Amino acid sequence: MTFIRGLHNLHSPEQRAVVTIGSFDGVHLGHQAILQAVKVKAESLSLPSVVMIFEPQPQEFFSAEKAPARLMRLREKVETLQILGIDKVVCLQFNPALRRLTADQFVDQVLIKGLATRYLIVGDDFRFGCDRGGDFNMLQAAGQRHDFEVRDTGTLESLGQRVSSTLVRDVLRRSDFEQAEKLLGRPFTVKGRVVYGQQLGRKLGFPTANVQLNRYSAPIAGVFAVLTTIGEKTYQGAANVGIRPTVGGLVKPILEVHLLDFQGDLYGQRIEVEFKCKIRDEVKFTTIDSLVDNIRRDVNNIRAWFDRANKT
DSSP states (O other), X not given: OEEEESGGGOOOOSSOEEEEESOOTTOOHHHXXXXXXXXXXXXXXXXXXXXXXXXXXHHHHHHGGGSOOOSSOHHHHHHHHHHTXXXXXXXXXXXXXXXXXXXXHHIIIIIIIITOEEEEEEOTTOOBSGGGOBOHHHHHHXXXXXXXXXXXXXXXXXXXXXXXXXXXXXXXXXXXXXXXXHHHTSOOXXXXXXXXXXXHHHHHTOOOEEEEOOSSOOSOOEXXXXXXXXXXEEXXXXXXXXXXXXXXXXXXXXXXXEETTOOSOOTTOEEEEEEEEEEEOOOOOSSHHHHHHHHHHXXXXXXXXXXXXXXX
16 A cells, blocks of 8 residues: 655656545544445546545644544554555645645645546535535536546444444443444554653552553543553553543543553553453542552452453
8 A cells, every 4th residue: 555645745646546535533334335435436447546634634633632532543544544455545734734725726736636536435515625615516516627526425324323433432432342343343442652651650560551642632531451462462451541640640641551460561562452341430549559559459350350251
């Protein structure tokens, strides 16, 4: 798969392409249905399949810390699109310059000159260009002038609701990981590189692998039973997602994972954390001793949960 980052790196391609555009946060089953349609059409026309995404996501650009919690990082998104067989991912930086493009300029500079679009698949509520001036009807008219077809995406439903990133966030907010897996087509995970922290967990007797989420909010919060994969091995663990209010607090949430029955140095390694069950909310304790007592209780509860789960 080819990954292109930045409008300035879009050059007139030798081949035309079948294109879709969106945030694709979570790459859930609704997104996967769109991607499958793109792949099928691309194969029928013997053209490459192209997904255009934005970084930051448009809602993050406009709303900053008030934007909805992101379901996956850019790297995870690109890796998932590659697994699903997309030929090319184009990531445009959503910045003031891109925001100022009119709908006509977006069609000319991005869809035609940048991507050589032959066939475009987007939602019928898709809006683009400065002040969201372009819509589906405008795209269809532009397609007639510039020789590309435009098709709208269908709606995928689950339990009578449209599958969307918003629905996935709502399900995760309830810690319904079983339903989240049904909507995503895979378990909900967080991937990232282990970074150095304050090493407070080690001092308290519960060393943790820390992964920065780099966002003002996370789709989940609290203490969880997790499975953590490192290379070819998977370990049971206790994870906290939050701002650590007892020991000073953070502005942005962090993922901390204590691996059960593990010894070793994980700094710099990439891990994948699969969330299985919520144990409790994050709480501010009055003393460090009470924090340690509760961590010990959490670990025991998580061991017991895994024991029960392995017997069913």
